[in-house]
Amino acid sequence: MYRRTWLSLLLLIVMAGVIAGCTASDPGTGALGDQKKSEGTAAQASFPRTIKHFKGETVIKERPVKIAAPYITYVDNLVVLDEIPVAAQGMAMMSTFPNLQKKLEGKSVIDLGKEVSMEKLLASQPDLIIASDDMADKYDQLSQIAPTVIFPYTEDWKGTLQLIAGAIGKEEKAAAFLAEFDRKAKEYKAKLASRSGETVLFAMYGGKEFITFNEERVAAFYKELGLKPVPGSEKGGSLSLETLATMNPDHIFIVNNWAAPIKKGVKDTLKDNAIWNGMKAPKSNHVYYIEDTSVLGPMPLGKMIAIEEVMKAMGNP
Structure with a gap:
Protein backbone atom coordinates (compact mmCIF):
# COMPACT_ATOMS: atom_id res chain seq x y z
CA MET A 1 0.00 0.00 0.00
CA TYR A 2 1.47 3.31 -1.01
CA ARG A 3 1.50 6.45 1.03
CA ARG A 4 -1.19 9.09 0.81
CA THR A 5 -0.10 12.66 0.16
CA TRP A 6 0.88 14.68 3.24
CA LEU A 7 -2.26 16.78 2.79
CA SER A 8 -4.51 13.72 2.78
CA LEU A 9 -2.74 12.49 5.88
CA LEU A 10 -3.28 15.85 7.51
CA LEU A 11 -6.98 15.69 6.72
CA LEU A 12 -7.36 12.24 8.24
CA ILE A 13 -5.42 13.24 11.32
CA VAL A 14 -7.23 16.52 11.88
CA MET A 15 -10.63 14.92 11.51
CA ALA A 16 -9.64 12.17 13.93
CA GLY A 17 -8.11 14.70 16.31
CA VAL A 18 -4.98 12.61 16.76
CA ILE A 19 -1.52 13.25 15.37
CA ALA A 20 1.35 10.94 16.15
CA GLY A 21 4.14 12.87 14.52
CA CYS A 22 1.96 14.04 11.62
CA THR A 23 4.32 12.72 8.99
CA ALA A 24 4.62 9.77 6.68
CA SER A 25 7.57 7.45 6.80
CA ASP A 26 10.43 8.18 4.47
CA PRO A 27 11.43 4.92 2.81
CA GLY A 28 13.46 6.68 0.19
CA THR A 29 16.21 8.32 2.23
CA GLY A 30 18.96 6.24 0.67
CA ALA A 31 17.41 6.46 -2.78
CA LEU A 32 17.10 10.21 -2.40
CA GLY A 33 20.79 10.51 -1.64
CA ASP A 34 21.65 8.42 -4.70
CA GLN A 35 19.31 10.50 -6.83
CA LYS A 36 20.88 13.77 -5.64
CA LYS A 37 24.29 12.48 -6.68
CA SER A 38 22.92 11.37 -10.03
CA GLU A 39 21.19 14.70 -10.57
CA GLY A 40 24.40 16.54 -9.72
CA THR A 41 26.05 14.74 -12.64
CA ALA A 42 23.06 15.26 -14.91
CA ALA A 43 23.05 18.97 -14.09
CA GLN A 44 26.20 19.38 -16.15
CA ALA A 45 24.74 17.64 -19.18
CA SER A 46 22.40 18.85 -21.89
CA PHE A 47 19.40 16.89 -23.03
CA PRO A 48 18.92 14.02 -23.48
CA ARG A 49 19.61 13.06 -19.89
CA THR A 50 18.95 9.96 -17.85
CA ILE A 51 17.21 10.46 -14.52
CA LYS A 52 17.43 7.84 -11.78
CA HIS A 53 14.32 7.68 -9.65
CA PHE A 54 12.15 5.52 -7.41
CA LYS A 55 11.20 3.09 -10.19
CA GLY A 56 14.48 2.94 -12.10
CA GLU A 57 15.74 5.20 -14.87
CA THR A 58 14.00 7.42 -17.41
CA VAL A 59 15.57 9.02 -20.46
CA ILE A 60 14.32 12.54 -21.08
CA LYS A 61 15.22 13.29 -24.68
CA GLU A 62 14.72 17.05 -24.63
CA ARG A 63 13.81 19.80 -22.22
CA PRO A 64 10.13 19.24 -21.36
CA VAL A 65 7.65 21.98 -22.17
CA LYS A 66 4.39 20.40 -21.01
CA ILE A 67 4.88 18.95 -17.53
CA ALA A 68 2.17 17.13 -15.59
CA ALA A 69 2.27 17.03 -11.79
CA PRO A 70 -0.16 14.43 -10.41
CA TYR A 71 0.99 15.35 -6.89
CA ILE A 72 -0.01 18.72 -5.48
CA THR A 73 3.28 19.30 -3.65
CA TYR A 74 5.19 19.16 -6.93
CA VAL A 75 3.03 21.95 -8.33
CA ASP A 76 4.64 24.21 -5.72
CA ASN A 77 8.10 22.99 -6.77
CA LEU A 78 7.41 23.66 -10.45
CA VAL A 79 6.07 27.16 -9.80
CA VAL A 80 9.22 28.01 -7.84
CA LEU A 81 11.17 26.90 -10.93
CA ASP A 82 9.05 29.18 -13.16
CA GLU A 83 7.22 26.24 -14.71
CA ILE A 84 3.43 26.14 -14.88
CA PRO A 85 2.26 22.52 -15.17
CA VAL A 86 -0.06 21.64 -18.01
CA ALA A 87 -2.01 19.42 -15.61
CA ALA A 88 -1.94 19.05 -11.84
CA GLN A 89 -3.57 17.34 -8.91
CA GLY A 90 -5.93 19.22 -6.61
CA MET A 91 -6.44 22.50 -8.45
CA ALA A 92 -9.85 22.82 -6.77
CA MET A 93 -8.06 22.81 -3.40
CA MET A 94 -5.80 25.77 -4.17
CA SER A 95 -7.64 28.11 -1.81
CA THR A 96 -5.88 26.15 0.94
CA PHE A 97 -2.61 27.46 -0.51
CA PRO A 98 -3.37 31.14 -1.25
CA ASN A 99 0.21 32.06 -2.14
CA LEU A 100 0.50 29.23 -4.66
CA GLN A 101 -2.99 30.02 -5.93
CA LYS A 102 -1.90 33.58 -6.63
CA LYS A 103 1.05 32.33 -8.70
CA LEU A 104 -1.36 30.25 -10.80
CA GLU A 105 -3.95 32.98 -11.39
CA GLY A 106 -4.81 33.34 -15.06
CA LYS A 107 -2.90 30.18 -15.98
CA SER A 108 -4.49 27.29 -17.82
CA VAL A 109 -3.92 24.13 -15.80
CA ILE A 110 -6.00 20.99 -16.22
CA ASP A 111 -7.30 19.82 -12.85
CA LEU A 112 -6.54 16.12 -12.46
CA GLY A 113 -8.77 15.97 -9.39
CA LYS A 114 -8.02 15.01 -5.80
CA GLU A 115 -7.80 11.40 -6.94
CA VAL A 116 -5.79 11.66 -10.15
CA SER A 117 -7.82 11.05 -13.32
CA MET A 118 -5.73 9.05 -15.77
CA GLU A 119 -8.09 10.08 -18.58
CA LYS A 120 -7.48 13.78 -17.94
CA LEU A 121 -3.77 13.14 -17.60
CA LEU A 122 -3.74 11.43 -21.00
CA ALA A 123 -5.76 14.26 -22.54
CA SER A 124 -3.24 16.85 -21.32
CA GLN A 125 -0.58 15.29 -23.61
CA PRO A 126 2.40 16.00 -21.33
CA ASP A 127 6.05 15.76 -22.35
CA LEU A 128 6.97 14.63 -18.84
CA ILE A 129 5.12 13.35 -15.77
CA ILE A 130 6.61 14.00 -12.32
CA ALA A 131 4.88 11.88 -9.71
CA SER A 132 5.36 10.86 -6.09
CA ASP A 133 5.78 7.28 -4.94
CA ASP A 134 2.12 7.04 -3.95
CA MET A 135 1.62 6.40 -7.69
CA ALA A 136 4.47 3.91 -8.03
CA ASP A 137 1.99 1.11 -8.70
CA LYS A 138 0.79 3.05 -11.76
CA TYR A 139 4.26 3.67 -13.17
CA ASP A 140 3.81 1.49 -16.26
CA GLN A 141 0.49 3.14 -17.03
CA LEU A 142 1.96 6.62 -16.56
CA ILE A 164 12.80 18.07 -9.94
CA ALA A 165 15.07 20.83 -11.23
CA GLY A 166 17.49 18.20 -12.51
CA ALA A 167 14.74 16.44 -14.43
CA ILE A 168 13.63 19.58 -16.27
CA GLY A 169 16.92 21.44 -16.66
CA LYS A 170 16.29 24.13 -14.06
CA GLU A 171 19.22 23.49 -11.71
CA GLU A 172 20.33 27.11 -11.68
CA LYS A 173 16.84 28.31 -10.80
CA ALA A 174 16.65 25.86 -7.91
CA ALA A 175 20.07 26.91 -6.65
CA ALA A 176 19.05 30.57 -6.76
CA PHE A 177 15.84 29.92 -4.81
CA LEU A 178 17.64 27.87 -2.15
CA ALA A 179 20.34 30.52 -1.83
CA GLU A 180 17.67 33.18 -1.31
CA PHE A 181 15.91 31.03 1.28
CA ASP A 182 19.16 30.46 3.16
CA ARG A 183 19.98 34.17 2.98
CA LYS A 184 16.60 35.16 4.41
CA ALA A 185 16.68 32.46 7.08
CA LYS A 186 20.12 33.60 8.23
CA GLU A 187 19.02 37.24 8.28
CA TYR A 188 15.79 36.48 10.14
CA LYS A 189 17.55 34.21 12.62
CA ALA A 190 19.91 37.04 13.52
CA LYS A 191 17.03 39.48 13.93
CA LEU A 192 15.12 37.01 16.11
CA ALA A 193 18.13 36.17 18.28
CA SER A 194 16.81 38.34 21.11
CA ARG A 195 13.83 35.98 21.32
CA SER A 196 15.76 32.73 21.16
CA GLY A 197 14.90 32.02 24.79
CA GLU A 198 11.15 32.40 24.27
CA THR A 199 9.18 29.23 23.59
CA VAL A 200 7.13 28.95 20.39
CA LEU A 201 4.40 26.48 19.47
CA PHE A 202 2.84 25.85 16.04
CA ALA A 203 -0.57 24.20 16.01
CA MET A 204 -3.96 23.84 14.37
CA TYR A 205 -7.10 24.36 16.42
CA GLY A 206 -9.90 21.85 16.03
CA GLY A 207 -12.50 23.43 18.29
CA LYS A 208 -11.71 21.19 21.24
CA GLU A 209 -8.03 20.34 20.89
CA PHE A 210 -4.82 21.85 19.58
CA ILE A 211 -3.01 19.72 17.02
CA THR A 212 0.78 19.99 17.04
CA PHE A 213 3.45 18.66 14.70
CA ASN A 214 6.70 16.77 15.00
CA GLU A 215 10.09 18.45 14.71
CA GLU A 216 10.73 17.41 11.11
CA ARG A 217 7.45 18.90 9.92
CA VAL A 218 8.23 22.31 11.48
CA ALA A 219 12.02 22.34 11.05
CA ALA A 220 11.83 25.51 8.95
CA PHE A 221 10.67 27.36 12.06
CA TYR A 222 12.93 25.92 14.72
CA LYS A 223 16.14 24.87 12.98
CA GLU A 224 16.26 27.56 10.31
CA LEU A 225 15.21 30.47 12.54
CA GLY A 226 16.64 29.32 15.85
CA LEU A 227 13.30 29.36 17.64
CA LYS A 228 12.86 27.45 20.88
CA PRO A 229 10.29 24.63 20.86
CA VAL A 230 8.07 24.03 23.84
CA PRO A 231 9.49 21.15 25.92
CA GLY A 232 7.39 18.06 25.36
CA SER A 233 6.06 19.13 21.96
CA GLU A 234 8.80 17.59 19.81
CA LYS A 235 6.84 14.50 18.74
CA GLY A 236 3.61 16.30 17.99
CA GLY A 237 0.13 15.22 19.00
CA SER A 238 -3.22 16.49 20.20
CA LEU A 239 -3.33 18.75 23.24
CA SER A 240 -6.29 19.73 25.35
CA LEU A 241 -6.50 23.36 26.39
CA GLU A 242 -5.60 22.30 29.91
CA THR A 243 -2.46 20.50 28.71
CA LEU A 244 -1.51 23.45 26.53
CA ALA A 245 -1.86 25.72 29.57
CA THR A 246 0.65 23.62 31.51
CA MET A 247 3.13 23.99 28.62
CA ASN A 248 2.33 27.72 28.50
CA PRO A 249 4.35 28.82 25.43
CA ASP A 250 5.42 32.43 25.01
CA HIS A 251 4.18 32.48 21.40
CA ILE A 252 1.49 30.44 19.63
CA PHE A 253 1.10 30.26 15.85
CA ILE A 254 -2.24 28.87 14.70
CA VAL A 255 -2.11 27.43 11.17
CA ASN A 256 -5.29 27.43 9.09
CA ASN A 257 -7.31 24.29 9.84
CA TRP A 258 -8.62 23.89 6.31
CA ALA A 259 -10.29 20.54 7.06
CA ALA A 260 -12.43 21.83 9.92
CA PRO A 261 -12.20 25.63 10.03
CA ILE A 262 -13.35 27.44 13.15
CA LYS A 263 -15.50 30.31 11.91
CA LYS A 264 -14.60 32.79 14.63
CA GLY A 265 -10.98 31.71 14.95
CA VAL A 266 -9.24 30.65 18.12
CA LYS A 267 -8.98 34.14 19.63
CA ASP A 268 -12.69 34.90 19.42
CA THR A 269 -13.74 31.36 20.30
CA LEU A 270 -11.69 31.34 23.51
CA LYS A 271 -11.86 35.03 24.41
CA ASP A 272 -13.99 34.34 27.50
CA ASN A 273 -12.13 31.20 28.56
CA ALA A 274 -10.29 31.71 31.84
CA ILE A 275 -7.69 29.02 31.14
CA TRP A 276 -6.84 30.52 27.74
CA ASN A 277 -6.74 34.06 29.06
CA GLY A 278 -4.41 33.01 31.85
CA MET A 279 -1.72 31.80 29.44
CA LYS A 280 1.31 33.89 28.53
CA ALA A 281 0.75 34.07 24.77
CA PRO A 282 -2.86 35.35 24.85
CA LYS A 283 -2.08 37.75 27.71
CA SER A 284 0.84 39.24 25.73
CA ASN A 285 -1.05 39.27 22.41
CA HIS A 286 1.44 36.74 21.06
CA VAL A 287 -1.08 34.51 19.27
CA TYR A 288 -0.69 34.65 15.49
CA TYR A 289 -2.61 33.17 12.56
CA ILE A 290 -1.07 31.68 9.39
CA GLU A 291 -3.60 31.28 6.59
CA ASP A 292 -1.48 29.24 4.17
CA THR A 293 -1.48 25.53 5.06
CA SER A 294 1.48 24.89 2.75
CA VAL A 295 3.84 26.10 5.51
CA LEU A 296 3.41 22.62 7.02
CA GLY A 297 4.17 20.66 3.85
CA PRO A 298 7.44 19.87 2.05
CA MET A 299 6.76 22.74 -0.37
CA PRO A 300 9.47 25.31 -1.24
CA LEU A 301 7.15 28.28 -1.65
CA GLY A 302 5.38 27.24 1.55
CA LYS A 303 8.66 27.20 3.46
CA MET A 304 9.60 30.66 2.19
CA ILE A 305 6.19 31.93 3.30
CA ALA A 306 6.68 30.19 6.66
CA ILE A 307 9.83 32.05 7.65
CA GLU A 308 8.41 35.34 6.37
CA GLU A 309 5.25 34.88 8.47
CA VAL A 310 7.31 34.25 11.60
CA MET A 311 9.50 37.26 10.93
CA LYS A 312 6.45 39.46 10.40
CA ALA A 313 4.93 38.29 13.68
CA MET A 314 7.98 38.20 15.94
CA GLY A 315 10.44 40.55 14.28
CA ASN A 316 9.41 43.64 16.25
CA PRO A 317 9.72 42.84 19.96
Missing part, protein backbone atom coordinates in the same frame (compact mmCIF):
# COMPACT_ATOMS: atom_id res chain seq x y z
CA SER A 143 4.95 5.76 -18.75
CA GLN A 144 2.63 4.87 -21.60
CA ILE A 145 1.33 8.44 -21.50
CA ALA A 146 4.71 10.19 -21.29
CA PRO A 147 8.22 9.73 -19.86
CA THR A 148 7.72 9.51 -16.11
CA VAL A 149 9.92 10.05 -13.07
CA ILE A 150 8.78 9.09 -9.59
CA PHE A 151 10.45 10.61 -6.55
CA PRO A 152 10.01 9.33 -2.98
CA TYR A 153 8.07 11.31 -0.43
CA THR A 154 10.37 13.05 2.03
CA GLU A 155 10.34 16.06 4.31
CA ASP A 156 13.63 17.06 2.65
CA TRP A 157 12.00 19.70 0.47
CA LYS A 158 15.34 21.17 -0.57
CA GLY A 159 16.51 17.83 -1.94
CA THR A 160 13.23 17.26 -3.77
CA LEU A 161 13.44 20.69 -5.41
CA GLN A 162 16.91 19.81 -6.69
CA LEU A 163 15.68 16.47 -8.06
Whole structure:
Protein backbone atom coordinates (compact mmCIF):
# COMPACT_ATOMS: atom_id res chain seq x y z
CA MET A 1 0.00 0.00 0.00
CA TYR A 2 1.47 3.31 -1.01
CA ARG A 3 1.50 6.45 1.03
CA ARG A 4 -1.19 9.09 0.81
CA THR A 5 -0.10 12.66 0.16
CA TRP A 6 0.88 14.68 3.24
CA LEU A 7 -2.26 16.78 2.79
CA SER A 8 -4.51 13.72 2.78
CA LEU A 9 -2.74 12.49 5.88
CA LEU A 10 -3.28 15.85 7.51
CA LEU A 11 -6.98 15.69 6.72
CA LEU A 12 -7.36 12.24 8.24
CA ILE A 13 -5.42 13.24 11.32
CA VAL A 14 -7.23 16.52 11.88
CA MET A 15 -10.63 14.92 11.51
CA ALA A 16 -9.64 12.17 13.93
CA GLY A 17 -8.11 14.70 16.31
CA VAL A 18 -4.98 12.61 16.76
CA ILE A 19 -1.52 13.25 15.37
CA ALA A 20 1.35 10.94 16.15
CA GLY A 21 4.14 12.87 14.52
CA CYS A 22 1.96 14.04 11.62
CA THR A 23 4.32 12.72 8.99
CA ALA A 24 4.62 9.77 6.68
CA SER A 25 7.57 7.45 6.80
CA ASP A 26 10.43 8.18 4.47
CA PRO A 27 11.43 4.92 2.81
CA GLY A 28 13.46 6.68 0.19
CA THR A 29 16.21 8.32 2.23
CA GLY A 30 18.96 6.24 0.67
CA ALA A 31 17.41 6.46 -2.78
CA LEU A 32 17.10 10.21 -2.40
CA GLY A 33 20.79 10.51 -1.64
CA ASP A 34 21.65 8.42 -4.70
CA GLN A 35 19.31 10.50 -6.83
CA LYS A 36 20.88 13.77 -5.64
CA LYS A 37 24.29 12.48 -6.68
CA SER A 38 22.92 11.37 -10.03
CA GLU A 39 21.19 14.70 -10.57
CA GLY A 40 24.40 16.54 -9.72
CA THR A 41 26.05 14.74 -12.64
CA ALA A 42 23.06 15.26 -14.91
CA ALA A 43 23.05 18.97 -14.09
CA GLN A 44 26.20 19.38 -16.15
CA ALA A 45 24.74 17.64 -19.18
CA SER A 46 22.40 18.85 -21.89
CA PHE A 47 19.40 16.89 -23.03
CA PRO A 48 18.92 14.02 -23.48
CA ARG A 49 19.61 13.06 -19.89
CA THR A 50 18.95 9.96 -17.85
CA ILE A 51 17.21 10.46 -14.52
CA LYS A 52 17.43 7.84 -11.78
CA HIS A 53 14.32 7.68 -9.65
CA PHE A 54 12.15 5.52 -7.41
CA LYS A 55 11.20 3.09 -10.19
CA GLY A 56 14.48 2.94 -12.10
CA GLU A 57 15.74 5.20 -14.87
CA THR A 58 14.00 7.42 -17.41
CA VAL A 59 15.57 9.02 -20.46
CA ILE A 60 14.32 12.54 -21.08
CA LYS A 61 15.22 13.29 -24.68
CA GLU A 62 14.72 17.05 -24.63
CA ARG A 63 13.81 19.80 -22.22
CA PRO A 64 10.13 19.24 -21.36
CA VAL A 65 7.65 21.98 -22.17
CA LYS A 66 4.39 20.40 -21.01
CA ILE A 67 4.88 18.95 -17.53
CA ALA A 68 2.17 17.13 -15.59
CA ALA A 69 2.27 17.03 -11.79
CA PRO A 70 -0.16 14.43 -10.41
CA TYR A 71 0.99 15.35 -6.89
CA ILE A 72 -0.01 18.72 -5.48
CA THR A 73 3.28 19.30 -3.65
CA TYR A 74 5.19 19.16 -6.93
CA VAL A 75 3.03 21.95 -8.33
CA ASP A 76 4.64 24.21 -5.72
CA ASN A 77 8.10 22.99 -6.77
CA LEU A 78 7.41 23.66 -10.45
CA VAL A 79 6.07 27.16 -9.80
CA VAL A 80 9.22 28.01 -7.84
CA LEU A 81 11.17 26.90 -10.93
CA ASP A 82 9.05 29.18 -13.16
CA GLU A 83 7.22 26.24 -14.71
CA ILE A 84 3.43 26.14 -14.88
CA PRO A 85 2.26 22.52 -15.17
CA VAL A 86 -0.06 21.64 -18.01
CA ALA A 87 -2.01 19.42 -15.61
CA ALA A 88 -1.94 19.05 -11.84
CA GLN A 89 -3.57 17.34 -8.91
CA GLY A 90 -5.93 19.22 -6.61
CA MET A 91 -6.44 22.50 -8.45
CA ALA A 92 -9.85 22.82 -6.77
CA MET A 93 -8.06 22.81 -3.40
CA MET A 94 -5.80 25.77 -4.17
CA SER A 95 -7.64 28.11 -1.81
CA THR A 96 -5.88 26.15 0.94
CA PHE A 97 -2.61 27.46 -0.51
CA PRO A 98 -3.37 31.14 -1.25
CA ASN A 99 0.21 32.06 -2.14
CA LEU A 100 0.50 29.23 -4.66
CA GLN A 101 -2.99 30.02 -5.93
CA LYS A 102 -1.90 33.58 -6.63
CA LYS A 103 1.05 32.33 -8.70
CA LEU A 104 -1.36 30.25 -10.80
CA GLU A 105 -3.95 32.98 -11.39
CA GLY A 106 -4.81 33.34 -15.06
CA LYS A 107 -2.90 30.18 -15.98
CA SER A 108 -4.49 27.29 -17.82
CA VAL A 109 -3.92 24.13 -15.80
CA ILE A 110 -6.00 20.99 -16.22
CA ASP A 111 -7.30 19.82 -12.85
CA LEU A 112 -6.54 16.12 -12.46
CA GLY A 113 -8.77 15.97 -9.39
CA LYS A 114 -8.02 15.01 -5.80
CA GLU A 115 -7.80 11.40 -6.94
CA VAL A 116 -5.79 11.66 -10.15
CA SER A 117 -7.82 11.05 -13.32
CA MET A 118 -5.73 9.05 -15.77
CA GLU A 119 -8.09 10.08 -18.58
CA LYS A 120 -7.48 13.78 -17.94
CA LEU A 121 -3.77 13.14 -17.60
CA LEU A 122 -3.74 11.43 -21.00
CA ALA A 123 -5.76 14.26 -22.54
CA SER A 124 -3.24 16.85 -21.32
CA GLN A 125 -0.58 15.29 -23.61
CA PRO A 126 2.40 16.00 -21.33
CA ASP A 127 6.05 15.76 -22.35
CA LEU A 128 6.97 14.63 -18.84
CA ILE A 129 5.12 13.35 -15.77
CA ILE A 130 6.61 14.00 -12.32
CA ALA A 131 4.88 11.88 -9.71
CA SER A 132 5.36 10.86 -6.09
CA ASP A 133 5.78 7.28 -4.94
CA ASP A 134 2.12 7.04 -3.95
CA MET A 135 1.62 6.40 -7.69
CA ALA A 136 4.47 3.91 -8.03
CA ASP A 137 1.99 1.11 -8.70
CA LYS A 138 0.79 3.05 -11.76
CA TYR A 139 4.26 3.67 -13.17
CA ASP A 140 3.81 1.49 -16.26
CA GLN A 141 0.49 3.14 -17.03
CA LEU A 142 1.96 6.62 -16.56
CA SER A 143 4.95 5.76 -18.75
CA GLN A 144 2.63 4.87 -21.60
CA ILE A 145 1.33 8.44 -21.50
CA ALA A 146 4.71 10.19 -21.29
CA PRO A 147 8.22 9.73 -19.86
CA THR A 148 7.72 9.51 -16.11
CA VAL A 149 9.92 10.05 -13.07
CA ILE A 150 8.78 9.09 -9.59
CA PHE A 151 10.45 10.61 -6.55
CA PRO A 152 10.01 9.33 -2.98
CA TYR A 153 8.07 11.31 -0.43
CA THR A 154 10.37 13.05 2.03
CA GLU A 155 10.34 16.06 4.31
CA ASP A 156 13.63 17.06 2.65
CA TRP A 157 12.00 19.70 0.47
CA LYS A 158 15.34 21.17 -0.57
CA GLY A 159 16.51 17.83 -1.94
CA THR A 160 13.23 17.26 -3.77
CA LEU A 161 13.44 20.69 -5.41
CA GLN A 162 16.91 19.81 -6.69
CA LEU A 163 15.68 16.47 -8.06
CA ILE A 164 12.80 18.07 -9.94
CA ALA A 165 15.07 20.83 -11.23
CA GLY A 166 17.49 18.20 -12.51
CA ALA A 167 14.74 16.44 -14.43
CA ILE A 168 13.63 19.58 -16.27
CA GLY A 169 16.92 21.44 -16.66
CA LYS A 170 16.29 24.13 -14.06
CA GLU A 171 19.22 23.49 -11.71
CA GLU A 172 20.33 27.11 -11.68
CA LYS A 173 16.84 28.31 -10.80
CA ALA A 174 16.65 25.86 -7.91
CA ALA A 175 20.07 26.91 -6.65
CA ALA A 176 19.05 30.57 -6.76
CA PHE A 177 15.84 29.92 -4.81
CA LEU A 178 17.64 27.87 -2.15
CA ALA A 179 20.34 30.52 -1.83
CA GLU A 180 17.67 33.18 -1.31
CA PHE A 181 15.91 31.03 1.28
CA ASP A 182 19.16 30.46 3.16
CA ARG A 183 19.98 34.17 2.98
CA LYS A 184 16.60 35.16 4.41
CA ALA A 185 16.68 32.46 7.08
CA LYS A 186 20.12 33.60 8.23
CA GLU A 187 19.02 37.24 8.28
CA TYR A 188 15.79 36.48 10.14
CA LYS A 189 17.55 34.21 12.62
CA ALA A 190 19.91 37.04 13.52
CA LYS A 191 17.03 39.48 13.93
CA LEU A 192 15.12 37.01 16.11
CA ALA A 193 18.13 36.17 18.28
CA SER A 194 16.81 38.34 21.11
CA ARG A 195 13.83 35.98 21.32
CA SER A 196 15.76 32.73 21.16
CA GLY A 197 14.90 32.02 24.79
CA GLU A 198 11.15 32.40 24.27
CA THR A 199 9.18 29.23 23.59
CA VAL A 200 7.13 28.95 20.39
CA LEU A 201 4.40 26.48 19.47
CA PHE A 202 2.84 25.85 16.04
CA ALA A 203 -0.57 24.20 16.01
CA MET A 204 -3.96 23.84 14.37
CA TYR A 205 -7.10 24.36 16.42
CA GLY A 206 -9.90 21.85 16.03
CA GLY A 207 -12.50 23.43 18.29
CA LYS A 208 -11.71 21.19 21.24
CA GLU A 209 -8.03 20.34 20.89
CA PHE A 210 -4.82 21.85 19.58
CA ILE A 211 -3.01 19.72 17.02
CA THR A 212 0.78 19.99 17.04
CA PHE A 213 3.45 18.66 14.70
CA ASN A 214 6.70 16.77 15.00
CA GLU A 215 10.09 18.45 14.71
CA GLU A 216 10.73 17.41 11.11
CA ARG A 217 7.45 18.90 9.92
CA VAL A 218 8.23 22.31 11.48
CA ALA A 219 12.02 22.34 11.05
CA ALA A 220 11.83 25.51 8.95
CA PHE A 221 10.67 27.36 12.06
CA TYR A 222 12.93 25.92 14.72
CA LYS A 223 16.14 24.87 12.98
CA GLU A 224 16.26 27.56 10.31
CA LEU A 225 15.21 30.47 12.54
CA GLY A 226 16.64 29.32 15.85
CA LEU A 227 13.30 29.36 17.64
CA LYS A 228 12.86 27.45 20.88
CA PRO A 229 10.29 24.63 20.86
CA VAL A 230 8.07 24.03 23.84
CA PRO A 231 9.49 21.15 25.92
CA GLY A 232 7.39 18.06 25.36
CA SER A 233 6.06 19.13 21.96
CA GLU A 234 8.80 17.59 19.81
CA LYS A 235 6.84 14.50 18.74
CA GLY A 236 3.61 16.30 17.99
CA GLY A 237 0.13 15.22 19.00
CA SER A 238 -3.22 16.49 20.20
CA LEU A 239 -3.33 18.75 23.24
CA SER A 240 -6.29 19.73 25.35
CA LEU A 241 -6.50 23.36 26.39
CA GLU A 242 -5.60 22.30 29.91
CA THR A 243 -2.46 20.50 28.71
CA LEU A 244 -1.51 23.45 26.53
CA ALA A 245 -1.86 25.72 29.57
CA THR A 246 0.65 23.62 31.51
CA MET A 247 3.13 23.99 28.62
CA ASN A 248 2.33 27.72 28.50
CA PRO A 249 4.35 28.82 25.43
CA ASP A 250 5.42 32.43 25.01
CA HIS A 251 4.18 32.48 21.40
CA ILE A 252 1.49 30.44 19.63
CA PHE A 253 1.10 30.26 15.85
CA ILE A 254 -2.24 28.87 14.70
CA VAL A 255 -2.11 27.43 11.17
CA ASN A 256 -5.29 27.43 9.09
CA ASN A 257 -7.31 24.29 9.84
CA TRP A 258 -8.62 23.89 6.31
CA ALA A 259 -10.29 20.54 7.06
CA ALA A 260 -12.43 21.83 9.92
CA PRO A 261 -12.20 25.63 10.03
CA ILE A 262 -13.35 27.44 13.15
CA LYS A 263 -15.50 30.31 11.91
CA LYS A 264 -14.60 32.79 14.63
CA GLY A 265 -10.98 31.71 14.95
CA VAL A 266 -9.24 30.65 18.12
CA LYS A 267 -8.98 34.14 19.63
CA ASP A 268 -12.69 34.90 19.42
CA THR A 269 -13.74 31.36 20.30
CA LEU A 270 -11.69 31.34 23.51
CA LYS A 271 -11.86 35.03 24.41
CA ASP A 272 -13.99 34.34 27.50
CA ASN A 273 -12.13 31.20 28.56
CA ALA A 274 -10.29 31.71 31.84
CA ILE A 275 -7.69 29.02 31.14
CA TRP A 276 -6.84 30.52 27.74
CA ASN A 277 -6.74 34.06 29.06
CA GLY A 278 -4.41 33.01 31.85
CA MET A 279 -1.72 31.80 29.44
CA LYS A 280 1.31 33.89 28.53
CA ALA A 281 0.75 34.07 24.77
CA PRO A 282 -2.86 35.35 24.85
CA LYS A 283 -2.08 37.75 27.71
CA SER A 284 0.84 39.24 25.73
CA ASN A 285 -1.05 39.27 22.41
CA HIS A 286 1.44 36.74 21.06
CA VAL A 287 -1.08 34.51 19.27
CA TYR A 288 -0.69 34.65 15.49
CA TYR A 289 -2.61 33.17 12.56
CA ILE A 290 -1.07 31.68 9.39
CA GLU A 291 -3.60 31.28 6.59
CA ASP A 292 -1.48 29.24 4.17
CA THR A 293 -1.48 25.53 5.06
CA SER A 294 1.48 24.89 2.75
CA VAL A 295 3.84 26.10 5.51
CA LEU A 296 3.41 22.62 7.02
CA GLY A 297 4.17 20.66 3.85
CA PRO A 298 7.44 19.87 2.05
CA MET A 299 6.76 22.74 -0.37
CA PRO A 300 9.47 25.31 -1.24
CA LEU A 301 7.15 28.28 -1.65
CA GLY A 302 5.38 27.24 1.55
CA LYS A 303 8.66 27.20 3.46
CA MET A 304 9.60 30.66 2.19
CA ILE A 305 6.19 31.93 3.30
CA ALA A 306 6.68 30.19 6.66
CA ILE A 307 9.83 32.05 7.65
CA GLU A 308 8.41 35.34 6.37
CA GLU A 309 5.25 34.88 8.47
CA VAL A 310 7.31 34.25 11.60
CA MET A 311 9.50 37.26 10.93
CA LYS A 312 6.45 39.46 10.40
CA ALA A 313 4.93 38.29 13.68
CA MET A 314 7.98 38.20 15.94
CA GLY A 315 10.44 40.55 14.28
CA ASN A 316 9.41 43.64 16.25
CA PRO A 317 9.72 42.84 19.96
